[in-house]
Amino acid sequence: MIRKRKVILEPTPLRIPKELSLQPKFFWWTKLPDLTIIAYSDEFDVSAVPAKYKVKTTIKNIGLARSNPSRVYVNAISLVSNPELNEIRLQCPCNLPELNPNDTFDCVVSFDLAKMHAREVGRIEVLVDPKEEVFESREDNNTESWNWPS
Numbered sequence: 001m002i003r004k005r006k007v008i009l010e011p012t013p014l015r016i017p018k019e020l021s022l023q024p025k026f027f028w029w030t031k032l033p034d035l036t037i038i039a040y041s042d043e044f045d046v047s048a049v050p051a052k053y054k055v056k057t058t059i060k061n062i063g064l065a066r067s068n069p070s071r072v073y074v075n076a077i078s079l080v081s082n083p084e085l086n087e088i089r090l091q092c093p094c095n096l097p098e099l100n101p102n103d104t105f106d107c108v109v110s111f112d113l114a115k116m117h118a119r120e121v122g123r124i125e126v127l128v129d130p131k132e133e134v135f136e137s138r139e140d141n142n143t144e145s146w147n148w149p150s
Contacts, residue, residue: 037126038060055110055124062102068135072128074091074126116148121148
């Protein structure tokens with residue numbers, strides 16, 4: 001049995017007040033890359049051995065310059081509070097290549113369903129460029145999360 005879901009997100013462009021955009025000292029940062037998550041999909045594949053939970057995240061450079069290479073982390077988070085354990089119970093990284101303006105990249109990862117249940121996962125979190133290897137015009141649009149299972 002396979003169950004799929006796809007979510008399309010609308011990236012919000014950076015809005016600069018007109019009075020600031022005409023001043024050169026405020027203009028430099030609009031000519032930077034801006035990595036953002038524009039869509040994600042997830043899929044339960046219980047016919048696979050072992051059963052898998054797959055996540056596909058689409059990242060787009062909505063900025064005006066090429067980005068450096070970076071990483072994407074997809075984290076399986078536990079909502080059970082335990083001071084001796086990190087809330088991240090499972091983590092899958094993707095290498096993010098350089099992206100020209102308007103280029104996209106698909107990060108596809110999969111988790112073992114049995115491990116997710118055993119580690120009491122309750123939320124999935126996607127982090128783009130978590131170590132800030134890309135100097136961007138915006139850093140507030142680099143994450144997305146949702147409850148699991150949904």
